[in-house]
Amino acid sequence: MRTQVGIVGAGPPGLMLAHLLRREGVDAVVLEARDRSYVEGRIRTGVLEQGTVDLLKTLGLGERMERLGLLHHAIEVGYEKQRFRIDMTALTGKSVMVYGQHEVVTDLIAGAEAAGIPILFGVEDVALEGIAGPSPTIRFRRGGVGEELHCDYIAGCDGFHGISRAAVPDGVLTTYKREYPFSWLGILAEAAPSLDELLYMHSDCGFALFSMRSPTVTRLYLQCDRTENLAEWPDERVWEELHRRFESMDGWMPKAGPVLQKSITAMRSFVTAPMQFGRLFLAGDAAHIVPPTRAKGMNLAIADVKVLATCLSAAIREGKASALDCYSEVCLRRIWSAQRFSWWMTSMLHNSLEDSAFDRRRQIAELEYVTHSVAAATSLAENYVGLPIENPF
Numbered sequence: 001m002r003t004q005v006g007i008v009g010a011g012p013p014g015l016m017l018a019h020l021l022r023r024e025g026v027d028a029v030v031l032e033a034r035d036r037s038y039v040e041g042r043i044r045t046g047v048l049e050q051g052t053v054d055l056l057k058t059l060g061l062g063e064r065m066e067r068l069g070l071l072h073h074a075i076e077v078g079y080e081k082q083r084f085r086i087d088m089t090a091l092t093g094k095s096v097m098v099y100g101q102h103e104v105v106t107d108l109i110a111g112a113e114a115a116g117i118p119i120l121f122g123v124e125d126v127a128l129e130g131i132a133g134p135s136p137t138i139r140f141r142r143g144g145v146g147e148e149l150h151c152d153y154i155a156g157c158d159g160f161h162g163i164s165r166a167a168v169p170d171g172v173l174t175t176y177k178r179e180y181p182f183s184w185l186g187i188l189a190e191a192a193p194s195l196d197e198l199l200y201m202h203s204d205c206g207f208a209l210f211s212m213r214s215p216t217v218t219r220l221y222l223q224c225d226r227t228e229n230l231a232e233w234p235d236e237r238v239w240e241e242l243h244r245r246f247e248s249m250d251g252w253m254p255k256a257g258p259v260l261q262k263s264i265t266a267m268r269s270f271v272t273a274p275m276q277f278g279r280l281f282l283a284g285d286a287a288h289i290v291p292p293t294r295a296k297g298m299n300l301a302i303a304d305v306k307v308l309a310t311c312l313s314a315a316i317r318e319g320k321a322s323a324l325d326c327y328s329e330v331c332l333r334r335i336w337s338a339q340r341f342s343w344w345m346t347s348m349l350h351n352s353l354e355d356s357a358f359d360r361r362r363q364i365a366e367l368e369y370v371t372h373s374v375a376a377a378t379s380l381a382e383n384y385v386g387l388p389i390e391n392p393f
């Protein structure tokens, strides 16, 4: 088999890249280790920045999102049992869309099917060869049979645990990382959201986030220990802890309901640089991870492939191979800016055993500043809705 761009991974960036390349007249084949229903059902993040929303609409893939997504103009930030509203649209002219990552993936797969973009699900033993030379190859097995995909370029969109980053020879990549001393326990509950906007709540017992997936499903998170065991968190304990953390002077509480899903997510910041080697280009979680405090992971991944599609198109259609040289540099500028913001939000809102009384007072001072100063709120809002995606040329 032969194609111009072989894409490893059918997560949001892999699928989006295939669509963007198709629009430019460049052929791509997507290889995915899991089956279609698994990929479409994988619950993860759910806040889309305006840049991501606009891109889905431009590609003609926004119809379901516009119908089912929840447009949000503001967030709430709470501390010391009080809640404050930050109106992002008033401060920046932009908004965000609450629409699950699995819905985005479902729309991208349906769109690929309609456009005849090949996605090979359930491939095994994927291996990259010849990435330093002019004709890289992806070897894999499908239905027990070995196959080869010959490409001009390969996009490694296979997430943090994928094989693409590991295919780069030792010594080429530099990694930067920070592990946080806490995790997030998240639940999906069948309960109508009892607030219209997301609430980021600082409390003495730890951080909690109120969000929603739809008019009937609430998404809630609470900070927990890094070594926490899910089996020790029966539903009653989760609700008790959520109620303790969300307690506020006006008596508001999230509505409880049957728990549909429960999971623990580690918190880490991770960046690899550069994001390319030879004819292999990394995008999304394969190259960087942000803590989920501001749901930037998928948005960053989509921004990567918007830049990559422009560079690949110039290299393939116009013969300008040097157009790919700037890929890492352009993406990393935005990635580091998102890393700074996600780290800042995380450290402002979470408690850590290492924190002293000084740290707690500093957090409260920061929360007071962000919720009472227009300048500070504007800085938060500008980063929250997402900085513009740079055009590489």
Ligand SMILES: Cc1cc2nc3c(=O)[nH]c(=O)nc-3n(C[C@H](O)[C@H](O)[C@H](O)COP(=O)(O)OP(=O)(O)OC[C@H]3O[C@@H](n4cnc5c(N)ncnc54)[C@H](O)[C@@H]3O)c2cc1C
Binding pocket: 008, 009, 010, 011, 012, 013, 014, 031, 032, 033, 034, 039, 043, 044, 045, 046, 101, 123, 126, 157, 158, 159, 160, 161, 162, 163, 265, 283, 284, 285, 286, 291, 292, 293, 294, 295, 296, 297, 298, 301
């Ligand atoms: C459990 C979890 C919870 C998260 N929650 C949040 C959140 O609340 N907020 C937030 O902002 N971000 C969150 N994220 C991060 C966000 O979902 C990611 O940033 C986003 O999915 C990036 O997409 P990706 O395609 O790069 O990686 P992934 O979504 O991991 O997709 C990679 C794809 O590649 C496939 N793949 C892997 N290896 C191979 C292989 N060898 N061959 C072929 N295919 C392969 C995988 O099956 C997968 O489909 C979460 C991530 C995880 C893992």
